[in-house]
Amino acid sequence: MAQMTGETIRRLARENFDYEIGAEAAEMMARTIGVLLAMTGELQKLGLDGIEPAFGYPNLVREAERLAGKGK
Amino acid sequence: MASAEMLDFDVATLCEKLRAKQVSPVEVTDAYLARIAATDEKLRAYITVTAEQARSAARKAEAEIGAGKWRGPFHGVPVAIKDLLYTTGIRTTGGSKILADFRPDYDAIAWARLEAAGAVLLGKLNLHEFAYGVTSSNPHWGFVRNPYSLDRIPGGSSGGSAAAVVTRSALATLGSDTGGSIRIPAALCGCVGLKPTYARVSRHGVIPLSYTMDHVGPITRTVRDAALMLGVIAGYDPNDSTSSREPVPDYTAGLDAGVKRMRIGVIRELNDGLSEQVSRSFNAALKQFGALGATVDEVSIPSFAMATLVNGVVIYADALEYHERWMRERPADYGEDVRRLLEAGMLVTGVAYVRAQRARARMLGEALNALAKHDVLVAPTSAIEAPPISGRVLFEEGPSEADPVRDILRFTAPLDCTGQPALAIPTGVSSGGLPLSMQIIGRPFDESTVLSVAAAYEKARGPLPAPKL
Numbered sequence: 319m320a321q322m323t324g325e326t327i328r329r330l331a332r333e334n335f336d337y338e339i340g341a342e343a344a345e346m347m348a349r350t351i352g353v354l355l356a357m358t359g360e361l362q363k364l365g366l367d368g369i370e371p372a373f374g375y376p377n378l379v380r381e382a383e384r385l386a387g388k389g390k
Numbered sequence: 391m392a393s394a395e396m397l398d399f400d401v402a403t404l405c406e407k408l409r410a411k412q413v414s415p416v417e418v419t420d421a422y423l424a425r426i427a428a429t430d431e432k433l434r435a436y437i438t439v440t441a442e443q444a445r446s447a448a449r450k451a452e453a454e455i456g457a458g459k460w461r462g463p464f465h466g467v468p469v470a471i472k473d474l475l476y477t478t479g480i481r482t483t484g485g486s487k488i489l490a491d492f493r494p495d496y497d498a499i500a501w502a503r504l505e506a507a508g509a510v511l512l513g514k515l516n517l518h519e520f521a522y523g524v525t526s527s528n529p530h531w532g533f534v535r536n537p538y539s540l541d542r543i544p545g546g547s548s549g550g551s552a553a554a555v556v557t558r559s560a561l562a563t564l565g566s567d568t569g570g571s572i573r574i575p576a577a578l579c580g581c582v583g584l585k586p587t588y589a590r591v592s593r594h595g596v597i598p599l600s601y602t603m604d605h606v607g608p609i610t611r612t613v614r615d616a617a618l619m620l621g622v623i624a625g626y627d628p629n630d631s632t633s634s635r636e637p638v639p640d641y642t643a644g645l646d647a648g649v650k651r652m653r654i655g656v657i658r659e660l661n662d663g664l665s666e667q668v669s670r671s672f673n674a675a676l677k678q679f680g681a682l683g684a685t686v687d688e689v690s691i692p693s694f695a696m697a698t699l700v701n702g703v704v705i706y707a708d709a710l711e712y713h714e715r716w717m718r719e720r721p722a723d724y725g726e727d728v729r730r731l732l733e734a735g736m737l738v739t740g741v742a743y744v745r746a747q748r749a750r751a752r753m754l755g756e757a758l759n760a761l762a763k764h765d766v767l768v769a770p771t772s773a774i775e776a777p778p779i780s781g782r783v784l785f786e787e788g789p790s791e792a793d794p795v796r797d798i799l800r801f802t803a804p805l806d807c808t809g810q811p812a813l814a815i816p817t818g819v820s821s822g823g824l825p826l827s828m829q830i831i832g833r834p835f836d837e838s839t840v841l842s843v844a845a846a847y848e849k850a851r852g853p854l855p856a857p858k859l
Contacts, residue, residue, distance in 0.1 A: 322737070327736075327737060330736060330737060331733065331736045331737075334736060335714070335717070335718070335736050336718065337717060337718060337721070337733070337736065339733050339736075343730060343733070346730075347730065347733065347734055347737070351734040351737060352737070354699060354702065354703075355703070355737055355738065355739075355742055357699055358699065358703060358741075358742040358745055358746065360696070360699075361696060361699070361700070361745050361746065361748075361749045362745070364692075364693050364696060364749050364752045364753075365752065366745065366748045366749060366752060369748045369751045369752060370748065370751070371744050371747035371748050371751075372602075372747060372750060372751055373602075373747070377631055377632055380631040380632075381631035383631075384628060384629065384631055387628070
C-alpha cells in the first residue's frame with residue numbers, strides 16, 4: 319500500500335465525508351494512523367483463508383424480528 | 391452506626407445488614423451522598439449526582455424491606471453508573487458536550503434490571519468522552535483523578551466508575567468495555583472489573599462505541615460483589631439482537647470452590663514489556679496460584695499480538711458510523727483527541743474492516759485451543775502503573791517507543807476482539823503505592839470459573855492498602 323500523506327488524508331476526508339482536517343493534524347495522522355492502516359495487510363499472515371467475518375445471519379434475522387415487533 | 395463503617399461494607403455485607411434492619415437504606419444513602427460531597431471536587435468521578443432521586447428510592451426500599459418485601463442483594467444498595475447508559479429523565483451526556491442536555495425517555499436494560507432489584511442510583515459517572523479513550527481526562531466534565539495519586543489518570547474509559555468505587559463514593563458501579571474500558575480503570579485504581587462475555591449483558595440503551603465489541607459489566611470492591619451484580623444484569627433481552635439466550639447461573643455458587651487441580655495458562659504474548667513492578671507482582675500472583683494447588687504453565691496465542699490493530703480498525707469504523715452526523719455539523723464540540731480518532735475513522739477502508747472482523751475469529755479459535763487444556767488463562771491487565779495526567783493529544787508525537795496507551799491497551803483489547811469473559815483483579819500495590827492488576831480470562835459464558843479463580847486468589851492475597859483520598 320502506498321504511504322499515506324497528510325494531503326491524501328485531507329483529500330479522502332473532503333471527498334468522502336465533506337469534512338476538513340487541518341493540515342497539521344493530517345500530517346500527524348499520516349505518521350501514525352496511516353502506518354497502522356497500512357498494516358492491515360499484515361493480518362493475512364494470521365491465516366485467514368476460509369474464515370468468514372462473524373456478522374451472522376441469525377443476528378440479522380433477530381434484529382429484523384425486533385424491528386418488526388415494534389410495528390415499524 | 392458510624393458513616394465510615396457503613397461505607398466500608400461490601401455489597402454482600404451491606405445486604406445482610408439491610409435485610410436484618412441493622413442499617414437503613416436512607417442512612418446508608420445519606421452517608422454515600424456526604425462522601426460524594428466531600429471528595430468529588432477533587433476526584434471528578436461524577437457528572438450528575440441524583441441526590442433527590444436517591445433519597446426517594448432509599449425511602450421506598452426502606453418501606454419495602456420493613457414490609458418484608460425483599461427484592462434481593464441490591465435492595466437498598468447505593469450504586470452509580472457510567473454516564474454512557476440511558477436513564478429515564480436523567481441527563482445522559484456520554485461525557486460529551488454534544489449530549490450535555492440529553493434526557494432519554496427509557497432506561498438502559500442493565501440499569502433497569504438493577505433498579506428493579508431495588509438498587510439506589512447515586513448518580514451518573516464521568517468517563518472518557520463517548521468512551522473513546524483510556525485516560526478519562528475529560529475536557530468537558532473535568533479530568534477524573536486516580537484515588538491513589540491525584541496527579542495520575544484513573545484509566546478509562548470508565549474512569550469515574552472505578553474511582554468512585556475505590557474512594558467509597560459508590561458501593562458498586564456499572565462500566566462498559568470495548569478496548570479495556572472496565573478492566574483498565576479497575577486495574578489502575580485497584581478494584582475488581584468484570585467484562586462479561588459479549589452478548590451476556592444487554593447493550594440496549596448504551597451509547598455505542600463499537601456495535602460488535604461493546605460490553606457492559608460491573609466494577610466493584612470484591613469478586614463476590616461482581617458476581618452478585620452480574621447475576622442481576624445478565625440475561626436475554628429482546629431489545630438487543632445480539633443478546634444471548636444462554637441461561638444465567640448463580641455466579642456466587644462456586645466462589646468458595648478454590649483452584650486445587652485447576653490448570654492456569656499464562657499467555658506468552660501478553661507477558662512481555664512489563665514494568666519491573668508489574669512483572670514482580672504478576673509473578674507473585676502466579677506463585678500464589680501454585681501454592682493454592684493449581685498448575686500454572688505457559689500457552690501461546692500468536693494472533694493476540696495483532697489485537698490492538700484489529701480492535702482499533704473495528705472501533706474506528708463503528709464509532710465514526712455513529713458519530714458521522716455530529717462530526718459534520720459540530721466537530722468543534724468534540725475534545726481534540728476524540729475528534730482525531732473519529733477523523734482517523736474516515737481512512738478505514740471496507741477491506742480493512744472486514745479483514746479485521748475475520749481476524750477476530752482466528753483469535754478466538756486460538757484462545758479456545760489454549761483453553762482446551764486449561765480452566766482459565768491469565769495475563770497482566772496493564773504493562774505499567776497509572777501514568778501521570780499529561781493532557782497529551784493522541785498522535786501529536788507520532789509512533790514512539792514509549793506509548794502509555796499502547797502499553798495499556800494491548801493487554802485488554804484481545805479479549806474485546808474475542809468477546810471472552812475477563813476479570814481484572816488487583817495483585818497489590820507498587821513501591822510507589824500504585825495499584826497493580828492481572829486479568830483472569832475464561833471460555834465464552836464461563837464467568838463462573840473466572841469468578842471462582844478470582845475469589846480464591848483474592849482470599850489468599852488479602853486486603854489492599856486504602857487510597858489516600
